[in-house]
Amino acid sequence: MRKKLLAIAMCLVLVAASFAGCSKSDNKDATNAAATSEPTKATSDSDAGKTENTGEKITITVTKWGEVTENDVETKLIDEFNKTNDKNIEVKLDVVPGDGYGDRLTTSFSSGEGYDIFLSGEGDFYKWVDKGLASNLNDLIKADSSFANNMTESIYNMGKINDGQYYLVKDYNPMCLWYNKDMFDAAKVEYPNANWTWDDLYAAAQKLTTKNDDGTFKTFGFQAQSWAYAVSCYLESKGLSYISTDGKTADGYFNSPDMAKALDWYFGMADGETRVSPTTADTDTYGDGTSMMVSGKLAMFISGGWVKSSLESAGTNYGTALIPGNHTSYICAAGYTIGSRCKHPEAAWEVLKMLTGEKASELRTQYEAVLPTSKTQLDKLAATFTDDQKALLQTLDYGVQPIGLRGALGSKINEILSNTFDRVVFKDGKTQDILNEELNGIK
């Protein structure tokens, strides 16, 4: 008998355990059971909704990726905000480490609630707007006379989708041409300058490419990588565009003969024995552009501001230059937006301003070594840059939104870029045919 009781008890424990994960959702939408293994912060938000009228606290949930460190800027800002704000707002921060952020955000949306304020990379800016999950901030901005926008114009505009201001950028990285000064000195080649055309770059790259006695490559002049942003900077700085200026058509733009010619020229740099650029296989061997530049194997490449700290910590003697041609450069950015399901947009707006304002910009420059969004901070920082580094900041004047942010067509084009460039690299047909085929695929 005792044994039997024990067995029953054990079974009950097991059953209870298997239900434990679901119990949280019982008071919510029962159909969402699958998604509730992750505690959605929004529960506290809806609690706040019920109590708002009685003058109690409004809770605003914020999420971002990263690790919580001692000097985490968001934690500092929010702690102070929670203590000092007079609007009875309490901000709760949820930091998701590592690669789990995307999944976490998706789960929070699919469970029906989502966060009041969430962080997004520019690559996803369009997606959240398209799915109706990010709020258009235009009305909030208009209604708020105290909103003093001190952001650099191209950075502020990064958050615009179809004329709506949806995001306020927290930090960003413009793309520019990075070069290894020691390699230029050794080959007696003049440093890149603002008057360079792409042909000048190629001529220099030829001089900077050298081989060992056994015929293997010792150094490469330039990395013609197939990363869509780098290729796009090249194309747009040559005055080429994937879509028409009104954003309505890609026919005759994406698949124009000029586009095909330009792509052949670009990827030709990384093809065959006379190449001046490492191939994808080469980078498998020697590491990415940054590592190759650090080890003195690569003289020039186009990349974002994040390269700076890697080059500096490795002690590389580097310089930056504007991208050749008309200098058009893509900007990579991370920005906060208010979730469209937020129940207290006004309160969230106050929090959003705090997370992306002057003070935030100052702290981020200090602790995270990122480029400041605020003009004032940027000017301060610029004074500490050497002349060879300044191009990284000057490039902001030529900074544009990546193609994926430019409306529905731009977003569609963005999705086929990687595959298109891969096909050109692997010579999967004539470039012109590849462009036509890929464009037809999204029609």
Add this chain to the structure above:
Amino acid sequence: MKKENKKKATASQKRENRQGYLYVMPWILGFFLFTLIPMLFSLVLSLCNWDIVTGLKTVNFVGIDNYKNLFQDRDFLRSLKVTFKFCLISIPFYQIISLAVALMLNMNIKFMKTFRLIYFLPSIIPVIASTMIWSQIFGESGLLNQALRLFKVQGPAWLNNPRTSLYALIIMGVWGIGNTMIIYLSGLQGVNEELKEAAKIDGAKSHQIFFRITIPMISPTIFFNVVMAIIGSFQYFTQAYVMTEGGPLKSTLFYNLYLYIKAYKDYEMGYASAMAWVMFAIIMILTLIVIKSSSFWVYYQNDDKI
């Protein structure tokens, strides 16, 4: 008296039944919650459009549109092609190699147990870990190409070349044949030695013994391994996800990988569910074909006794 006994037995039987059900309850609950209900849910979903991030409210019934669209989707057809190609090459390849290794490990030589252990070892290494090692091996200056260079052959960047990437994955799969090999080994050990000896006395050569006696005797094992291999190949995912992400040029876009991309990158849950059910149908048909064909080539010893 007798009657009472019988009654008592039934009562205790019932009690025992109840107890039994309680014991299996955790499994049954798990099966319903995590297998059967999600499966049925996916069947319903496959008839709907559902963007996972916009929540359950946005589920739209679209009938069989998802299934229709599948066969106009270039990438879907490509993933089918990649997976079938992988099956056609890898299944016979792995079966022959595992059988060959099992034959060697079935010989009576010294340290046989140690050899068996060593040959089985790779298959208990976590897939992710071995995948990382193989990524290095397949690099342009990786171990494989360094070895080839000794023979004056310049190998390609295996994983970075759309012509070789799929074959690289097939070669890598040999690393994980341990389980198949063990099953063959146990099959080989069940082959009646007397039969072989009798054949030998009758003057049969060793290859005749192998093809006329060993193979028919282990045909049930071959059958089992082939069915498992078909199912396994269609579910191939981790290695492609980690090593190639379907590239280059979608040359390793396996069926399951494409399904995953549709579900968790593009958030098209309905479409992905339809893909899952098509995969189920394909595996089922292939398995049925093998089972039907088995009466021609699989030999069960027990059949003789009937």
